[in-house]
Amino acid sequence: MKTSIEVEYWVVDGEGKLTPAGDLVDLSEHVEGEFVKPLFEIKTTPCRTVEELRNEFVERLRSTIGATRARGKHLVPLGTPLSDEAIEYRSDERTQIQRRVLGESFDHAKHCAGTHVHFERENAVGQVNALTALDPAFALLNSSPYYRGERVGACARPYVYRKTCYADHPEHGQLSGYAESVEERERWLDGRFEAFKRLAAEGGVSEERVETLFEPDDTVWTPVRLRQSFPTVEWRSPDAALPSEILRLVSEMTPIVRATGEAPVSIDDGEIGVGADGITLPEFETLERYVDRAMAQGLESPEVTGYLERMGLTPSRYRPIGPEIDGRSEVSPRTARRLRLRYARRLERDVERLSIAGRRTTRTAKPNATI
Secondary structure (H helix, E strand, O other), rough: OEEEEEEEEEEEEOOOEEEEOHHHHOOOEEEEOOOOOOOOEEEEOOOOOOHHHHHHHHHHHHHHHHHHHHHOOEOOOOOOOOOOOOOOOOOHHHHHHHHHEEEHHHHHHHHHHHEEEEOOOHHHHHHHHHHHOOOHHHHHHHOOOOOOOOOOOOHHHHHHHHHOOOOHHHHOOOOOOOOOHHHHHHHHHHHHHHHHHHHHHHOOOHHHHHHHHHHHHHHOOOEEEEEEEOEEEEEOOOOOOOOOHHHHHHHHHHHHHOOOOOEEEEEEEHHEEEEOOOEEOOOHHHHHHHHHHHHHHHHHHHHHHHHHOOOOHHHHHOOOOOHOOOOOOEEHHHHHOOOOHHHHHHHHHHHEEEEEEEHHHHHHHHHHHHO
16 A cells, blocks of 8 residues: 655744745645645655655655755744734635635635645545544644634644634535445535535636636545545645654554455444454544544543544654643744744754664665675
């Protein structure tokens, strides 16, 4: 099962102010501009092993950080920019259509940066359902409790996305129920596409133009998406975060997702967890309770950590940024700039450590490869 990573990072100048990514988006085919100017995405190719994914991810981050610093800028691994500052959209027709469909609520998305993990489709229904049940794992990579300067909960980004940005259009951005079959999920996607086209038409955008710019699977921004390209199941739940934490989570999740093709996946509140005989997921209403608790309390909730442990993850291994910067009722622009620079430097050190560790592993492995 091949896996790939996409992560969005904020771009700041030497003072910690949000600044346009500019020509950073043209560095390579593995870097893309996002729909707002101070945000861009770094992505890997699909990799067969976690080790291969780790090496590629770290190398791309290392070269991108070097190019960013050469321009007097830095990358920031936070789920939101923390304070309430102006963020400009890029000139992009797709974004303009999304704003017409979602209305003013779409502006909330300008403040969100996330991590997306793509798993090659093998047993799509089991994968979709397991990743849906793993949604509360966003608490493991929680990197911001603040939105526009105010504390909104332990995990701000999922709160903002689901409770504000897609509050009026929940099926386009909130967590969906479990899938019954690939055909059922594809019919659901087709239904969302038709709804999107109707809403766009009400905003003055022709159906033909929407069909030119969008596919059914990219007119929803739900935490779990069934994608036609590659094809993959995409998990979009976590914040932007430090690379070491992202890689730790991917390494723990990969065997769980792979196991959905090897063992039965069932739904039963009484036997939740990953075991030798299969994977048992909670009823969706129960899952929603864990999700709400994760947004409000993060890893401070014993209910959340206990659930994640039963699902095969190890919360004690994670040190998310969010709790480190929590404790304030509000964050001023000045404080936000200081925190952005602090975690930009932390990101750079994290990548350097990963790079050094990778080189040591390669040197150690070479003699064995020769034998």
